[in-house]
Amino acid sequence: MRVVSQERVVRGGCAFFLRHATVDMAALAETLSVSRATLYRVVPGRDPLLGDVLWRFGGRMLARARAQTSSPGIEGVLETTRRFADGVRQAEAFVAFLRAEPATAARVLFTPAGDVHARVVRAQRDILAEAADPTWTPGDLDGAAFLYVRVIESALYAELLRGRPADPDTAERAARAVLEAC
Template sequence: MPPQRVIDPDVLLRGAAMHYLKHSTIDMELLAGELAISRATLYRMAGSRDALLGEVFWAIGRIFLTEASGEATGTGPDRVIAVSRLFAEMVTGAQQLRRFVAEEPQTAARVLLTTGTEVHHRAVDAQLEIFAESRVTGDPADLRQRAFLYVRLMESVVYSPVLGVPELDFALAEPALRALLPG
């Protein structure tokens, strides 16, 4: 049996992200060929297609969050809302995600909205970072609960097609988002 080709996890993630951006999905057999590894090696490294999709979505989402955080101004709840608005615009404008959701709504729901992958947990942690960067403070346990609810509401806005409803306007959600912010 020939030795398995070892691939760096960062190379795998970059390759998967490029594949996703090109195809609006991840075809594990095609991706394995692009990376010059076997499907078995790809699954061993990624764990599952859902896990790999979660990593790709999080990497892209993190880029959007970083960009939104860099563009937002001010402090406090106004900055948190500004970051959220910019992020929502980026996500809802992402054509690959729109196509993926339309073609694979159950997979999108499983990967983006459940605990089957780390996307939601990472989003809550990122929301706590945004709170801190915006100088929104409070009891850590209370802030974590608020971040959880905030993220769930944002998921309803940015992933509304996954939930089977027409696109929700950010302005409709803004009062509820503000109500979750202390002070």
């Protein structure tokens, strides 16, 4: 039996996802030169692995968006979001995954099955805390981050959730309203 680390599985899952816009556990096990049983000992299932893979990509996009943001306060939060959303929309493998496996994508992105939503909310909380300045003092960061992320998700994944394209202007007005209400 060959031993494989969770990090190696996630890295392998990322490479597989970029090539195939999905993760097939049997094919991934073969790529990693381990049995499926070994793979499942390292990761509890496909959804958690997809969550790790999507968060790895999303977290990097978010970090890049944050580093490129030049505006302070609420404008900076919105600028980071615009940059992140642009990156997500341009990620070919991710867009192909959303179209090919909408039910899996929704489960992994929005429920504890993939834990992506919870990670995004934690990251958004950090963004809100960092963006706070003397003119803007957000109160309940956890609640604001949750609402803000839900507004952004509803726009970013409008085709997945509603079957029609998003209206970015309306989404930004709603996101701004959440931030201003803090």
